[in-house]
Amino acid sequence: MPRIAIVTDSTCDLGPEALKQRDVAMVPLKVHFGDDTFCDWVDLTPATFYPKLRAAAQLPTTSQPTPGEFAEVYKRLADEGVEGIVSIHLSAKLSGTFESATMAASTAPVPVRVVDSTFVSGAIGLIVDAACAARDAGGYLDAVEKAALEASAKTELFFVLDTLDYLVKGGRAGRTQGMAAALLNIKPVLQVTGGVIEPFKKSKGTNKAIREMAEHVAERAKKLGPLKVVVIHAVAESLADELGNAIRSAGTEIAEMSYDEIGSVIGTHVGPRAVAVAYMPAK
Amino acid sequence: MTAAAALKDRRDEVNKLNVFPVPDGDTGTNMSLTMDAVVAEIAKLPAGATFAETGHAITHGSLMGARGNSGVILSQILRGLCESLAEVDHMDGQTVADALRRSTEVAFQAVRKPVEGTMLTVLLDASETAALAADAGEDITSVVEAVVTEAFESVRRTPELLPVLKEAGVVDAGGYGLAILAEGFGAALGHHEIRSFDVTVREPRAAVAQTTGPEDDWDDEYLYCTEFLLFGEDLDREAIEDYLVTVGGSQLVVGAPDQLKIHVHTDDPSQALGYALTLGEVAEVHVNNMRRQTADRAHQLRAEASVELKELGFVAVAAGSGLADILKSLGVDVVVSGGQTMNPSTAELLEAIEQVPAKAVIILPNNKNIIMAANQTIGIAGKPVGVVPTTSVPEAFSAMLAADPGGTVEDNVAEMTEAADAVRTGEITTAVKDSKGKVGKITAGQVIGIADHEIEVVGDDVADVAARLLDVIVQDAETLTLLAGADLSDEELARIVETVEAAHPDLEVEIHRGEQPLYPLIMAVE
Numbered sequence: 001m002p003r004i005a006i007v008t009d010s011t012c013d014l015g016p017e018a019l020k021q022r023d024v025a026m027v028p029l030k031v032h033f034g035d036d037t038f039c040d041w042v043d044l045t046p047a048t049f050y051p052k053l054r055a056a057a058q059l060p061t062t063s064q065p066t067p068g069e070f071a072e073v074y075k076r077l078a079d080e081g082v083e084g085i086v087s088i089h090l091s092a093k094l095s096g097t098f099e100s101a102t103m104a105a106s107t108a109p110v111p112v113r114v115v116d117s118t119f120v121s122g123a124i125g126l127i128v129d130a131a132c133a134a135r136d137a138g139g140y141l142d143a144v145e146k147a148a149l150e151a152s153a154k155t156e157l158f159f160v161l162d163t164l165d166y167l168v169k170g171g172r173a174g175r176t177q178g179m180a181a182a183l184l185n186i187k188p189v190l191q192v193t194g195g196v197i198e199p200f201k202k203s204k205g206t207n208k209a210i211r212e213m214a215e216h217v218a219e220r221a222k223k224l225g226p227l228k229v230v231v232i233h234a235v236a237e238s239l240a241d242e243l244g245n246a247i248r249s250a251g252t253e254i255a256e257m258s259y260d261e262i263g264s265v266i267g268t269h270v271g272p273r274a275v276a277v278a279y280m281p282a283k
Numbered sequence: 284m285t286a287a288a289a290l291k292d293r294r295d296e297v298n299k300l301n302v303f304p305v306p307d308g309d310t311g312t313n314m315s316l317t318m319d320a321v322v323a324e325i326a327k328l329p330a331g332a333t334f335a336e337t338g339h340a341i342t343h344g345s346l347m348g349a350r351g352n353s354g355v356i357l358s359q360i361l362r363g364l365c366e367s368l369a370e371v372d373h374m375d376g377q378t379v380a381d382a383l384r385r386s387t388e389v390a391f392q393a394v395r396k397p398v399e400g401t402m403l404t405v406l407l408d409a410s411e412t413a414a415l416a417a418d419a420g421e422d423i424t425s426v427v428e429a430v431v432t433e434a435f436e437s438v439r440r441t442p443e444l445l446p447v448l449k450e451a452g453v454v455d456a457g458g459y460g461l462a463i464l465a466e467g468f469g470a471a472l473g474h475h476e477i478r479s480f481d482v483t484v485r486e487p488r489a490a491v492a493q494t495t496g497p498e499d500d501w502d503d504e505y506l507y508c509t510e511f512l513l514f515g516e517d518l519d520r521e522a523i524e525d526y527l528v529t530v531g532g533s534q535l536v537v538g539a540p541d542q543l544k545i546h547v548h549t550d551d552p553s554q555a556l557g558y559a560l561t562l563g564e565v566a567e568v569h570v571n572n573m574r575r576q577t578a579d580r581a582h583q584l585r586a587e588a589s590v591e592l593k594e595l596g597f598v599a600v601a602a603g604s605g606l607a608d609i610l611k612s613l614g615v616d617v618v619v620s621g622g623q624t625m626n627p628s629t630a631e632l633l634e635a636i637e638q639v640p641a642k643a644v645i646i647l648p649n650n651k652n653i654i655m656a657a658n659q660t661i662g663i664a665g666k667p668v669g670v671v672p673t674t675s676v677p678e679a680f681s682a683m684l685a686a687d688p689g690g691t692v693e694d695n696v697a698e699m700t701e702a703a704d705a706v707r708t709g710e711i712t713t714a715v716k717d718s719k720g721k722v723g724k725i726t727a728g729q730v731i732g733i734a735d736h737e738i739e740v741v742g743d744d745v746a747d748v749a750a751r752l753l754d755v756i757v758q759d760a761e762t763l764t765l766l767a768g769a770d771l772s773d774e775e776l777a778r779i780v781e782t783v784e785a786a787h788p789d790l791e792v793e794i795h796r797g798e799q800p801l802y803p804l805i806m807a808v809e
Binding site for chain 2: 030061063064066067068069071096099100103182183184185186202203204205206207208
């Protein structure tokens with residue numbers, strides 16, 4: 001057991017296997033279909049969630065973990081002998097998860113540094129990976145926390161949605177709200193920046209939106225150097241492939257590229273057929 | 284438990300109020316489920332559990348069951364109450380006040396940035412009222428009564444403190460939930476009946492627009508809403524509030540000791556103003572008759588809206604209600620009716636430019652024959668004008684997608700023109716006279732397909748001409764937009780869509796009823 005433990009929440013969309021591999025503890029957010037509650041990535045995987053979402057008469061809602069749930073995980077890790085915890089979570093501006101973790105941290109038996117990743121989904125995954133690297137290199141609390149914060153500052157996330165409906169209904173559309181009023185079938189390219197969702201470009205057609213995202217990533221690679229890229233999707237494997245290929249064929253310098261699925265909590269807010277790319281400089 | 288039940292009964296009502304911090308409409312559910320967790324935890328206690336054991340159960344249950352921001356704050360409120368009550372062996376007015384004070388401290392500590400006009404404000408107000416009542420030697424019945432009354436009063440004031448509530452025309456959901464809980468506790472102690480509370484609730488997440496605020500609806504007790512600034516030295520905010528209570532209600536006194544903003548509902552504004560004049564100088568006096576205000580309000584809001592100028596506005600020319608609706612949904616402020624056979628004049632365009640509430644305007648003429656009239660408005664209009672030389676409505680769609688309302692006229696014209704250039708439009712209409720073109724002889728009444736101002740296809744059937752015209756313009760396009768004219772039936776449209784999708788399976792096809800005259804079908808590829 002390393003001296004420093006890393007905790008994240010389910011919206012990092014890494015899935016149980018990947019988290020186990022990285023030795024990272026995860027606290028799930030929840031999805032509520034009417035009065036039925038499910039734990040994200042625990043009792044609701046992408047394979048079970050999206051069919052359920054399609055069949056649901058009423059859209060599900062989501063909620064943050066309770067402070068008590070964080071406290072239990074922190075205590076368990078302390079009991080197992082860790083000396084400190086770095087807890088990395090989705091944007092505090094989009095969810096109260098960070099607040100719950102912060103509250104639990106104040107009563108935890110070992111010091112807990114709670115990090116607002118300012119991102120969602122695969123972008124959190126990249127930040128968690130950076131923290132893991134620091135931990136595995138023998139870093140202590142300060143070093144691991146610093147690695148996470150630095151990674152957060154270097155990470156970028158763009159996505160295209162099939163429809164803005166889910167984002168608007170979930171109350172997280174922010175300044176993209178206005179686009180939803182358009183009668184044309186716009187495929188907006190959005191970005192998460194400063195912890196909130198902002199419009200980036202409006203495109204006609206998914207293909208064009210994907211190409212525009214890919215071209216932007218290639219541009220950024222010219223500035224940032226070779227990128228570590230993760231392409232994520234909500235039941236849209238072919239779109240994810242298309243995006244991955246477009247990023248390569250746009251001439252992006254890539255150090256590492258992987259594909260992941262969007263889980264039920266983020267999926268509730270972006271809807272099926274959302275596809276996204278998160279990246280950071282490999283060095 | 285009475286409190287939990289009261290909240291559960293009204294959770295949908297609370298949900299509808301939820302616009303802050305995230306308008307996801309679940310505050311009532313979250314608070315209710317948090318209380319359910321408390322009830323479940325208490326139910327586990329053995330009969331005859333002590334006060335302290337019960338307190339611990341409540342604290343634990345709410346912390347474990349806390350759902351959502353409101354639930355988390357509620358759990359802290361309950362923690363504070365229980366911690367304080369655990370230290371006493373009997374309850375009176377003073378212990379209630381002390382418990383609320385402790386609870387307020389705990390709850391405020393839990394929130395990084397407390398925001399005015401939320402359940403924290405309601406809690407603070409209720410706590411201060413309790414302290415006053417207890418100091419005055421009131422018994423527990425009166426203190427609880429005062430707390431419940433103040434909680435609801437405080438909820439009513441939340442829209443004045445938090446603009447997002449006022450814009451949505453609602454009170455704070457969490458605050459309201461807390462007031463319902465307070466009332467439930469009161470009822471459980473047998474101190475009063477559950478009262479009904481009328482909130483003016485609009486559907487949340489409807490387009491945010493100013494409406495008559497709930498505050499004005501409730502306060503029909505007084506006739507005049509009186510607001511003014513007071514300048515003086517060492518102004519005592521609380522003393523002023525104490526005075527205002529004697530002449531009216533809904534009083535609000537905010538600001539610094541040398542400058543206060545004062546708001547009060549009263550039947551006699553002269554009393555409030557007269558009192559203020561003994562303290563210093565007044566300015567910006569506004570007295571509104573609230574009974575007459577409601578009727579005037581819509582008109583007034585329109586007038587105010589037209590005064591506020593945007594940086595950049597858009598005018599487009601189009602014929603057909605469907606096309607106009609799409610253009611407006613994309614941000615066009617004024618659609619001037621016109622097209623191929625009815626070109627609007629420069630004067631009509633100038634009038635439209637004046638109508639747009641913006642400092643500068645960009646025109647989308649959408650027809651080759653209107654570009655010149657549009658160009659002539661440059662320099663004549665009372666504001667800077669730019670022209671994006673669009674020759675069809677679909678070009679305007681793409682141009683509007685590229686528009687940046689925060690950018691300059693020049694930058695926008697460049698970006699929008701580039702976007703419009705990427706569009707190829709095909710228009711289908713009927714020949715009005717016999718003629719000859721590059722496609723051969725054309726007889727009046729035949730269907731013709733036009734691309735880039737040239738007749739490219741002639742035929743007798745709209746669907747057939749559409750299919751052949753698409754072959755001319757499609758090239759390597761990815762998207763196809765079909766705009767059905769007023770004369771094209773839904774059945775014909777469906778037949779065209781079927782043909783087109785079969786011939787070009789890779790195209791993303793989007794279909795709208797443009798309802799334009801003379802052109803049964805306009806199609807655009809990109």
